[in-house]
Amino acid sequence: VASFTIAQPARGPLLATTFTGDDLVLLRRLVPLVDVIELAPETLVHSRGGRLELRSELLEALVEASTTVKFVVHGVGLSIGSADSWNDDYLRLLDELLDHISLGWHSEHLGCTTVDGENLGTMLALPRTSEALDLVCERVERLAGRYRLPFLLEHVAGILPEPDSEFSAAGFLNQLAGMAPCGLVLDARNLECDRFNHGLNIANFLAELNFESVRELHLAGGVEYQGVALDIHSRLTCPGTRQLAAEIARRSPNLSLVTYEYLKEAIPVLGHDAICDELELIREELLLPHVREAEVGVRSAERLKA
Amino acid sequence: MSALARQQRELLALVKGRTQAFEDPYVRRVMVSHRLTVVRTIAIRWRMYQIEAQCRYTSRLCKRLGIFESRVERHFSEFDSSPHIDELSAQFLNAQSDAVEPLVRAVAATELALLRARAGQSDVVETRWDRNPDLVFRALENFEQIPPSEDANYLLRIACDLPNFLECLRLSTTESDGVPRHGTAAKINLQAWSCEPVRAPVIRSEEWTDGS
Numbered sequence: 065v066a067s068f069t070i071a072q073p074a075r076g077p078l079l080a081t082t083f084t085g086d087d088l089v090l091l092r093r094l095v096p097l098v099d100v101i102e103l104a105p106e107t108l109v110h111s112r113g114g115r116l117e118l119r120s121e122l123l124e125a126l127v128e129a130s131t132t133v134k135f136v137v138h139g140v141g142l143s144i145g146s147a148d149s150w151n152d153d154y155l156r157l158l159d160e161l162l163d164h165i166s167l168g169w170h171s172e173h174l175g176c177t178t179v180d181g182e183n184l185g186t187m188l189a190l191p192r193t194s195e196a197l198d199l200v201c202e203r204v205e206r207l208a209g210r211y212r213l214p215f216l217l218e219h220v221a222g223i224l225p226e227p228d229s230e231f232s233a234a235g236f237l238n239q240l241a242g243m244a245p246c247g248l249v250l251d252a253r254n255l256e257c258d259r260f261n262h263g264l265n266i267a268n269f270l271a272e273l274n275f276e277s278v279r280e281l282h283l284a285g286g287v288e289y290q291g292v293a294l295d296i297h298s299r300l301t302c303p304g305t306r307q308l309a310a311e312i313a314r315r316s317p318n319l320s321l322v323t324y325e326y327l328k329e330a331i332p333v334l335g336h337d338a339i340c341d342e343l344e345l346i347r348e349e350l351l352l353p354h355v356r357e358a359e360v361g362v363r364s365a366e367r368l369k370a
Numbered sequence: 371m372s373a374l375a376r377q378q379r380e381l382l383a384l385v386k387g388r389t390q391a392f393e394d395p396y397v398r399r400v401m402v403s404h405r406l407t408v409v410r411t412i413a414i415r416w417r418m419y420q421i422e423a424q425c426r427y428t429s430r431l432c433k434r435l436g437i438f439e440s441r442v443e444r445h446f447s448e449f450d451s452s453p454h455i456d457e458l459s460a461q462f463l464n465a466q467s468d469a470v471e472p473l474v475r476a477v478a479a480t481e482l483a484l485l486r487a488r489a490g491q492s493d494v495v496e497t498r499w500d501r502n503p504d505l506v507f508r509a510l511e512n513f514e515q516i517p518p519s520e521d522a523n524y525l526l527r528i529a530c531d532l533p534n535f536l537e538c539l540r541l542s543t544t545e546s547d548g549v550p551r552h553g554t555a556a557k558i559n560l561q562a563w564s565c566e567p568v569r570a571p572v573i574r575s576e577e578w579t580d581g582s
Contacts (some may be wrong), residue, residue, distance in 0.1 A: 087552070111456035112489060141453070147375035179382040182450040185413030188381060191396075195374050224405050227396045261405075292408045329419065332495075 076354020077281070077313065079347050080136065080323040081339070082297075084108070087328065088125050097343045100134045100168065101126075102323050105157035106141040118157060130165050136280075136321065137161065137170040138249070145176040145190040145201050148167070155210075162211075168321075171216035171249050171280065171321050174200065174240075177216050189222035192229035192236040197243070204244035216279055218249035221257035221295040233264060234272035241277035250316070251282035252309040253295050260293035266308065270315065278316040283309050283346060298330040300342050306349055309338040313350055322350050382408035387408060387447045409474035417441050417451060417458060424485075427510045428466055428478045434516070435471065459485060472500065476526075479508070483528035487535040503538060 080100035083091050084107035094101065103126070109116040126135070141154040158170065175187040190196040191309060200217070207215050219237060231239060241248055250273075258264035283306065285299025301309075301324065313319055324346050371379075374392075380397040383390050385405060392398050400406050421442060422429045424562045432438035452458045463485070466478035476497050483495035499506070500519040504555055509516045527537040564574060 074481070105453065109454060110489075111454065111460065113491070114458070116454055147372055147378050176378055177453075179378045182382060183453050184382055184385055184447060185417070185451060185453075186385060186409050191374070191377070193374070195372060199374065199473075214464070224381075224400050225396075225403050225407050289412070290404070290408050292405060 074356045076351055077319045077322045078134075079343065079351055080280075080321050081343055082323070082325045082327075082330040083126075085119065085122055086204040087331055088122075088332060090339065091125060091129060092358075093336055093340055094343070095129050095132050097340055100136055100321055100323075101129065102136050102138045102325070103161070104138055104140055105161050105216070106139065106154060107328065108161075109157060113176060116153065116157065118164075125166050134168050135165050136168045138218075138323075139170065139172045140187065141177060142172045142174050143175070143177040144200055145174060145188075145196060146178050147176075147199065148180050150203060151178055158211075167213055169214035169247075170211065170214060171218060173220050174217045175220040179205070186223070187220055188224065189220040192231040194230055197231075197236065197239055200240060201244040204240075204246045206207045207296050208245040212240060212277070214247060215245070216247040218251055218282065219254060221251070221254035221293075222262065223292055223294070226262050232269075232272060233258065234269045237247045237277070238272070238274045241274065246277075247279035247318075248277045249280040249282055250278050250283070250312050251295070252305045252312060253284045253286055253301070254306065256305060257286065257293040257295050260288070270311065275312075277317045278312070279318055280321040280323060281309055281312055281316065281319055281350075282323050282325055283350075297325050298333070300338060301335065301346070306346065310350055310353075313354070322346060329370065385413065387443075405508045414439075414446050417446055417462075420455045420458050421462050421526075424455050425463055425478075426461060427482055427507060428474065429482050431474055431477050432466070432515070433518075435474070437471075437474075441466065441469075456485075474507070476503070477506065480507075480526055480528060484535055487528055487530040490530060492530055494527060494529040497528070499526060502540070556567050563582045 078099035079097075080102050081094055081098050083094065083101045083105075084104055088294070091101075105118065106116075108118050108122045110119050137158060139154055139158070141151055141157075143151045143154075147191070161167075173187060175189055177184055177187050204215060204217070207315065219233065237248055240246065243278065255264065255266050255269065260265055283301045284297040285301050285305070286294045286296045287298060288294070309322070313322065324339075325340055328340060331339070337355075377394045377397060380390075381400065384392070384397060384401055387410065418429075418439065422553060429438055431476050432441055438573055440565045442462070445465055449465070452461060460482060463482035466474055467482060469475050469478065476481050476499050479495065479497045480503065483497070486493070486495075497503070500523065501517050502520070503524055505517045508514070523541045525539045525541055527539075528535055529537075
């Protein structure tokens with residue numbers, strides 16, 4: 065399947081949302097509302113003979129939808145930050161998916177989900193050290209050699225106490241995007257979680273970050289649980305999250321995609337209508353201002369030309 | 371071993387609740403943090419949701435016996451607990467097929483065999499029961515009283531080529547070796563239990579709220 069690249073649209077970023085399998089009725093409702101669907105290969109699988117494989121009925125639905133929307137992959141299972149090894153099974157699923165549909169890009173979390181091949185049951189944020197930086201950069205280079213696709217990394221909201229760091233949160237991302245062939249996904253909810261859990265100064269973070277590398281922006285809703293803010297994707301977005309996302313969008317000259325994320329386990333609680341309404345709200349609040357700005361720019365240019 | 375590798379190995383042991391000496395100063399800090407409890411609680415509760423959705427009979431029985439949460443927690447700690455629902459279900463049912471409680475063993479082994487038969491695996495599995503398995507599954511399905519053990523033995527056969535994947539024989543006590551003898555083993559009518567697993571567990575709305 066031929067690949068394509070999501071270029072930075074002149075009329076502002078595109079709108080995307082999650083599809084994590086099972087609910088094909090929802091997929092059909094989402095397709096007309098968004099430009100891009102975000103997929104996580106490991107959520108589209110079943111086990112057959114002790115081996116995980118992509119579910120054929122989901123692949124068929126995605127191929128059908130590909131006439132209307134584009135796709136990106138946002139994985140959770142690569143474990144790019146595991147010191148011992150990344151997860152080859154994840155890449156096998158990505159390869160299988162690429163045999164059926166084309167992707168604008170693929171992305172992963174800057175974290176660790178397995179240790180010595182054993183699943184942690186959670187995703188650990190990486191310590192912001194030179195060792196972790198070198199490890200991830202080397203793996204991003206390998207991914208660039210393996211796939212002719214842009215690759216992005218997303219900072220992870222940490223729950224555990226922060227380890228000692230050599231870099232600031234933004235400084236680490238700047239180093240990473242400067243040293244390795246990758247862009248960044250910035251998640252507004254993750255930043256809010258880090259502010260709540262670790263006292264991240266978001267204003268300083270935004271002031272320090274090189275926004276040239278930010279290609280995708282994530283929004284999600286979460287909850288607080290026992291005094292800890294969770295990036296659990298179980299809710300609609302809060303006004304504060306959208307406000308922060310709008311600020312990130314304003315600062316990101318190469319932003320191509322704004323993605324609302326939710327877990328499939330949250331669908332029965334949220335409901336299809338609420339998810340669709342949320343997408344319309346995000347388009348109205350975050351994307352249409354860019355479109356209007358672009359239109360004003362075009363009209364000004366035309367006036368100058370005349 | 372690199373500092374990162376050592377730290378991650380020790381964090382794995384910590385999150386899994388395994389006892390060992392921790393050398394990394396950061397890991398020792400995590401060990402006494404309330405946040406570690408939160409991470410473990412989320413990981414275990416997530417697995418409980420998944421198992422409840424995919425292994426409904428075994429989880430319902432374990433809940434009745436008051437052992438569900440501890441079994442899931444033990445499974446998470448002792449095994450490489452898969453994040454994939456199909457693998458996790460098979461792992462959990464497999465572990466419960468060796469449980470000390472005979473009824474848990476029988477229900478888990480049957481449920482595991484049903485999952486495999488539905489997935490097209492051709493092996494034939496037989497499970498032994500001290501009460502009518504049909505009544506047990508119906509009771510679990512409808513949240514009713516589980517029937518007591520009988521002075522009889524039942525043999526439940528699970529295979530992908532059987533109607534509803536199941537066949538049940540009531541054996542007389544003299545046939546407890548499991549070999550049904552012509553004329554004495556009675557075939558039990560089985561209700562087609564609603565066995566189709568729910569693929570995606572649901573985050574209940576009252577959960578994951580502040581202070582719960």
